[in-house]
Amino acid sequence: MSDLLIKNCSVLQLNNDGTSAEILTDQDILVRGNLIEAVQPTALADESHFCTCIDANRMLAMPGLINTHAHVPMVLFRGLAEDVPLERWLNDCIWPIERHLTPEDVYWGMLLGAIEMIEAGVTAVADHYFYMDSAAKAVEKAGIRANLGWAMFGSQGDSIIQQTSAFVRQWQGAAHSRIRTMMAPHAPYTCDDDFLRATVRAAEKLGVGIHIHVSETKEQTQASLQSRGLTPIQVLERTGVLGVPTILAHACGTLPNDIEILARYRTGIAHAPKTYLKLGMDIAPVTEFRQAGMPVGLATDGAASNNTLDLWESLRLLAMMQKFRLGTPEVLPVAEALYIATTESAWVFDRSQQLGKLASGYLADFILIDLERVHHQPNHNIPANLVYSLRPEDVQTVIIDGQIVMDSRQILTLDKTEVIGQVRSNLNRLVT
Amino acid sequence: MSDLLIKNCSVLQLNNDGTSAEILTDQDILVRGNLIEAVQPTALADESHFCTCIDANRMLAMPGLINTHAHVPMVLFRGLAEDVPLERWLNDCIWPIERHLTPEDVYWGMLLGAIEMIEAGVTAVADHYFYMDSAAKAVEKAGIRANLGWAMFGSQGDSIIQQTSAFVRQWQGAAHSRIRTMMAPHAPYTCDDDFLRATVRAAEKLGVGIHIHVSETKEQTQASLQSRGLTPIQVLERTGVLGVPTILAHACGTLPNDIEILARYRTGIAHAPKTYLKLGMDIAPVTEFRQAGMPVGLATDGAASNNTLDLWESLRLLAMMQKFRLGTPEVLPVAEALYIATTESAWVFDRSQQLGKLASGYLADFILIDLERVHHQPNHNIPANLVYSLRPEDVQTVIIDGQIVMDSRQILTLDKTEVIGQVRSNLNRLVT
Numbered sequence: 001m002s003d004l005l006i007k008n009c010s011v012l013q014l015n016n017d018g019t020s021a022e023i024l025t026d027q028d029i030l031v032r033g034n035l036i037e038a039v040q041p042t043a044l045a046d047e048s049h050f051c052t053c054i055d056a057n058r059m060l061a062m063p064g065l066i067n068t069h070a071h072v073p074m075v076l077f078r079g080l081a082e083d084v085p086l087e088r089w090l091n092d093c094i095w096p097i098e099r100h101l102t103p104e105d106v107y108w109g110m111l112l113g114a115i116e117m118i119e120a121g122v123t124a125v126a127d128h129y130f131y132m133d134s135a136a137k138a139v140e141k142a143g144i145r146a147n148l149g150w151a152m153f154g155s156q157g158d159s160i161i162q163q164t165s166a167f168v169r170q171w172q173g174a175a176h177s178r179i180r181t182m183m184a185p186h187a188p189y190t191c192d193d194d195f196l197r198a199t200v201r202a203a204e205k206l207g208v209g210i211h212i213h214v215s216e217t218k219e220q221t222q223a224s225l226q227s228r229g230l231t232p233i234q235v236l237e238r239t240g241v242l243g244v245p246t247i248l249a250h251a252c253g254t255l256p257n258d259i260e261i262l263a264r265y266r267t268g269i270a271h272a273p274k275t276y277l278k279l280g281m282d283i284a285p286v287t288e289f290r291q292a293g294m295p296v297g298l299a300t301d302g303a304a305s306n307n308t309l310d311l312w313e314s315l316r317l318l319a320m321m322q323k324f325r326l327g328t329p330e331v332l333p334v335a336e337a338l339y340i341a342t343t344e345s346a347w348v349f350d351r352s353q354q355l356g357k358l359a360s361g362y363l364a365d366f367i368l369i370d371l372e373r374v375h376h377q378p379n380h381n382i383p384a385n386l387v388y389s390l391r392p393e394d395v396q397t398v399i400i401d402g403q404i405v406m407d408s409r410q411i412l413t414l415d416k417t418e419v420i421g422q423v424r425s426n427l428n429r430l431v432t
Numbered sequence: 433m434s435d436l437l438i439k440n441c442s443v444l445q446l447n448n449d450g451t452s453a454e455i456l457t458d459q460d461i462l463v464r465g466n467l468i469e470a471v472q473p474t475a476l477a478d479e480s481h482f483c484t485c486i487d488a489n490r491m492l493a494m495p496g497l498i499n500t501h502a503h504v505p506m507v508l509f510r511g512l513a514e515d516v517p518l519e520r521w522l523n524d525c526i527w528p529i530e531r532h533l534t535p536e537d538v539y540w541g542m543l544l545g546a547i548e549m550i551e552a553g554v555t556a557v558a559d560h561y562f563y564m565d566s567a568a569k570a571v572e573k574a575g576i577r578a579n580l581g582w583a584m585f586g587s588q589g590d591s592i593i594q595q596t597s598a599f600v601r602q603w604q605g606a607a608h609s610r611i612r613t614m615m616a617p618h619a620p621y622t623c624d625d626d627f628l629r630a631t632v633r634a635a636e637k638l639g640v641g642i643h644i645h646v647s648e649t650k651e652q653t654q655a656s657l658q659s660r661g662l663t664p665i666q667v668l669e670r671t672g673v674l675g676v677p678t679i680l681a682h683a684c685g686t687l688p689n690d691i692e693i694l695a696r697y698r699t700g701i702a703h704a705p706k707t708y709l710k711l712g713m714d715i716a717p718v719t720e721f722r723q724a725g726m727p728v729g730l731a732t733d734g735a736a737s738n739n740t741l742d743l744w745e746s747l748r749l750l751a752m753m754q755k756f757r758l759g760t761p762e763v764l765p766v767a768e769a770l771y772i773a774t775t776e777s778a779w780v781f782d783r784s785q786q787l788g789k790l791a792s793g794y795l796a797d798f799i800l801i802d803l804e805r806v807h808h809q810p811n812h813n814i815p816a817n818l819v820y821s822l823r824p825e826d827v828q829t830v831i832i833d834g835q836i837v838m839d840s841r842q843i844l845t846l847d848k849t850e851v852i853g854q855v856r857s858n859l860n861r862l863v864t
Contacts, residue, residue, distance in 0.1 A: 077812075079812045080812050083765035083766060084761060112806065112809060112810075115806045116807050119807075276756070279761045280755040307820035310823075323709060323712040324708070324709045329515055329521075330515055374544065375741075377510070377856075378855050378859055379511075380510065381510075384514045388710070389739045392807075420804075
């Protein structure tokens with residue numbers, strides 16, 4: 001007896017190189033435990049053999065979105081630092097507040113962000129922040145999937161590597177393997193080479209990867225070249241960071257030579273375009289990355305710069321900004337954008353064999369989308385609607401690890417009112 | 433006895449030069465007929481003196497958004513022409529389909545678009561399309577406000593000017609003045625000088641303005657300079673177009689000299705950034721326009737290029753793309769973005785004395801927004817949330833011309849199911 005039957009839906013189907021996107025109609029999805037057992041034409045399955053059956057008529061099923069770089073608990077700071085440059089954003093707005101952060105704040109912030117993600121059909125997140133044991137407890141409770149990295153600065157010395165290694169040992173594989181971990185040094189400009197090398201040794205010993213910011217702007221790349229004759233990417237190669245599985249966030253300031261290096265390692269890049277626009281930064285050369293064989297993953301970054309965790313907006317901006325940057329609408333067509341949102345994001349998230357596809361044997365992380373709403377009509381081109389018309393509210397039902405986490409817009413794992421209430425009552429202490 | 437009392441809401445308040453945005457709490461809005469009678473502290477008004485009373489506790493009231501350039505019935509073509517250049521987009525995709533268009537298609541397309549706009553809190557639209565008598569009937573029925581221009585190409589000769597002049601005479605001021613009209617030549621590259629001059633004479637005689645596309649790309653400007661030594665803006669000045677009230681759509685390819693010309697006339701520009709990004713065009717110099725004293729209005733363009741009529745997305749993109757273009761987050765701060773969305777859009781729409789402000793004596797076109805949803809939490813900065821976090825679904829109630837058009841997400845003027853059904857049944861003939 002299987003556990004869950006999703007009946008009579010359409011299914012988004014991408015081919016293996018991301019050049020075409022098709023919609024299969026009249027499909028059933030069979031789930032056993034936390035895996036997709038089969039995707040097959042409707043009416044082959046006997047409903048009485050399933051514990052739970054969802055009628056998904058007029059819905060489209062697709063893999064849940066994967067946020068490959070965020071600082072989820074920063075939803076607590078949404079709107080606190082607007083219209084200021086990156087340096088002031090960090091030094092005057094964000095870092096002073098973060099000094100007051102407690103583990104409890106991170107717990108409730110992570111839950112608030114989890115609700116926002118679930119409501120938008122985001123089923124997994126690679127998060128990079130502080131007090132990640134608290135974040136892990138929130139992930140466990142919310143029912144989402146996460147790759148958690150406890151942020152480290154070189155100035156914190158060897159003890160922070162020991163401390164975050166302990167976090168990795170404790171949480172790797174927790175919550176029925178929904179939680180994985182990475183080591184998370186902040187960036188080459190805040191972590192010296194010895195610190196990065198020590199991090200690599202720890203990651204290798206623990207059998208995990210490294211999640212790090214790199215080359216956020218061209219100015220960072222130039223500053224690194226001037227001070228030591230190496231780009232930040234070259235620093236990552238020299239210190240061995242590129243030798244372990246990595247999530248590289250941003251890479252907006254990469255040079256052509258950097259791309260050659262990254263291509264040798266087939267390194268994935270997490271791309272958070274709303275932050276780049278809002279902070280007046282550069283747009284990463286997504287098209288060049290992909291031409292060099294590197295996967296690109298969707299990301300929001302934190303809500304202190306993005307203001308939301310809406311990954312559909314990141315998807316639209318990713319595609320549109322490459323068209324704008326290269327001056328032609330022909331790059332990043334719809335099918336490729338959806339391939340990035342699913343297959344490539346799963347690759348960057350370091351679970352390409354288990355996530356990003358709605359197919360037998362993959363983890364049952366998928367969403368049901370209502371295609372009937374006015375802003376999708378008259379539904380000529382469903383793949384284009386997914387990229388350019390979809391709103392988070394169109395996502396009706398969210399399944400993660402085989403569990404129904406949101407059913408017809410009702411979140412089943414968390415009490416929204418309680419979470420909002422706790423966040424607000426904690427705020428007086430946090431924001432003075 | 434007044435007609436409508438909106439009780440106990442917050443109200444967005446912008447100062448007169450758009451440099452600050454504040455939120456007044458505990459306010460009542462009194463509506464008499466189609467006008468705002470007063471905005472005053474809660475509890476001064478006696479509920480028994482009003483026909484209808486809406487409790488708007490935890491809601492924010494602000495002016496309805498104004499779409500200053502669209503082709504609303506093109507929602508019929510949503511998703512039909514993706515990832516192709518502007519020339520092919522027009523010649524191979526859009527124009528061939530438009531040849532099959534009937535007045536009935538335009539009527540139902542306008543209704544479909546009206547639903548999408550109302551659901552997103554868009555209360556007025558400057559529309560530029562064909563069979564605008566059918567569009568006008570749809571506007572009348574939907575309860576929205578519109579400035580309608582019947583598109584003309586120079587190749588259609590003098591008879592189209594006569595025909596659209598008759599449309600102007602018939603519909604100007606209709607639907608209790610919710611409908612106004614403009615003459616609508618397509619663009620300087622599709623209308624020769626004599627045709628533009630004849631249009632200006634007709635507009636002057638009719639007492640209406642002109643709505644026209646101009647300098648959509650730098651290539652258009654260069655082509656005009658090469659073929660005749662004048663920019664498209666110079667052509668508009670020479671032919672007298674700038675001498676009547678105008679809505680100029682796009683102006684992405686304007687040169688510094690063009691801005692000097694436009695500034696003399698204080699011409700408004702309709703700005704539709706999603707189209708510019710999606711088609712790999714240039715971004716108009718919004719900051720320079722505004723520094724020269726010209727107002728800028730939000731626009732979506734048609735859903736064949738934008739894919740939606742979501743003006744909140746246009747607002748975000750407008751602000752973000754100026755930050756990106758100029759390489760600094762300090763331009764187009766939140767208060768200015770909201771000023772563009774309200775006061776300046778009303779100016780471009782040619783109703784600056786009657787729209788764009790929630791204040792006594794202005795037309796009662798406003799919306800109530802739910803601020804309590806998760807993606808706004810913890811609500812540190814409501815103006816920033818309006819620009820960077822808001823989704824159309826947050827708009828709960830829409831009032832246009834003193835009438836409640838949407839109440840708690842229920843559209844009162846139209847039958848959504850009927851409209852979608854009609855659109856779909858007409859499609860077989862239209863799209864082959």
